[in-house]
Amino acid sequence: MNAAIIFILLLALMLTGMPISISLGLTVLTFLFGFTEVPLESVALKLFTGIEKFEIMAIPFFILAGNFLTHGGVARRMINFASSMVGHWYGGLGLSGVVGCALFAAVSGSSPATVVAIGSILLPAMVKAGFPKSFGAGVITTSGALGILIPPSIVMVMYSVATNTSVGALFMAGVIPGLALAATLGGVTWYRARKYNYPRLPKASWGERWSTFKASVWGLLLIVIVMGGIYSGMFTPTEAAAVSAVYAFIVAVFIYKDMGLKDVPKVLLNSANMSAMLLYIITNAVLFSFIMTNENIPQALADWMLGNGLGMVTFLLAVNVILLLAGNFMEPSSIVLIFAPILFPVAMKLGIDPVHFGIIMVVNMEVGMCHPPVGLNLYVASGITKMGITELTVAVWPWLLSMLAFLGLVTYWPAMSTWFPRMLGMM
DSSP states (O other): OHHHHHHHHHHHHHHTTOOHHHHHHHHHHHHHHHTOOOOHHHHHHHHHHHTOOGGGGHHHHHHHHHHHHHHTTHHHHHHHHHHHHHTTSTTHHHHHHHHHHHHHHHHHOOHHHHHHHHHHHHHHHHHHHTOOHHHHHHHHHHHGGGGGTSSSOHHHHHHHHHHOOOHHHHHHHTHHHHHHHHHHHHHHHHHHHHHTTOOOOOOOOHHHHHHHHHHHHHHHHHHHHHHHHHHHTSSOHHHHHHHHHHHHHHIIIIISOOSOGGGHHHHHHHHHHHHHHHHHHHHHHHHHHHHHHHTTHHHHHHHHHHHTTOOHHHHHHHHHHHHHHHTTTSOHHHHHHHHHHHHHHHHHHTTOOHHHHHHHHHHHHHHHHHSTTTOHHHHHHHHHHOOOHHHHHHHHHHHHHHHHHHHHHHHHOTHHHHHHHHHTTOO
């Protein structure tokens, strides 16, 4: 009964158009004062202990690093490097977009940032080269979603905060699925470009490739610093985030010089705004999780499923359906913080690996960001392309179908997610 009250309250508040964070907070307060006997002192204590986690500090730093790189010309150099490597294949500029998104994802940790940084440069170039606008929009909207799967990923940090799973193991678990999804999206791009005979770029010489690599190497080095530092044990993921923010500042301002010191306060302010919004969501989600646990809702759900003989296969299918539906009207951070505390205990009772379950959630959110009616990437891409949401939905469907097939593969083949961190001894 209490579970129904909580979810009806939350849904009713969200349907009014209220932001998720405020909806969560009001749901918790209404339930606390009207439907439960939980002492308010324990709630206040949970609020402070729940957001005391060291991992949460990684979020503002990764946001800051992503903002410096978005404004600092790193994306343009990565696109030039990608174009020199794959531009001569069918749909060359489209493939450059996929590769560019994968590379930028590995330094920014955010999907919308990846769509904006790569899309705003590449889409005008693709239209100028003779590609249909819908083709470019489909490539960038879906490839931009790699931002939350290829590490470092802000959403993975959120999952770690919600479930106490190792951030380092999650980052390493995202490497193989991230590369596999990039290859899948690249395959769809190449096939459609070949089918419709879209333009190709002249083949770059090895000298040109070397010069574009040299130009982009400072941005690419960030991937080595973050992933190498975490793997070698030189620093924790949170420390890696701080290092990446300082490094991105030095690269953008002093090495590439695409950004002056006078632009830094604006970037800091934007990052602070984004961080405050996410931390506010986390605070309310911690209280929501506390209420759910206090009312024994996840445990009751697990017992019900096991009592009715529903196994791992059925549960994972249900998880995919729930998360894809949630992706229709919520952004990834909110989805993780609301659903992870409910679904995670059930997954553990069924013997699902916590790292594998985290990757399943992340891939679900990638798909959710690209499908209508309110996928976040669709709205970001709509702002760049000036296309309507309906038009964009038609444009993305070939890539979206391949992402759904990939989701099925990740869900039922745990080794894709767990092999790499196991090999590195992180699990």
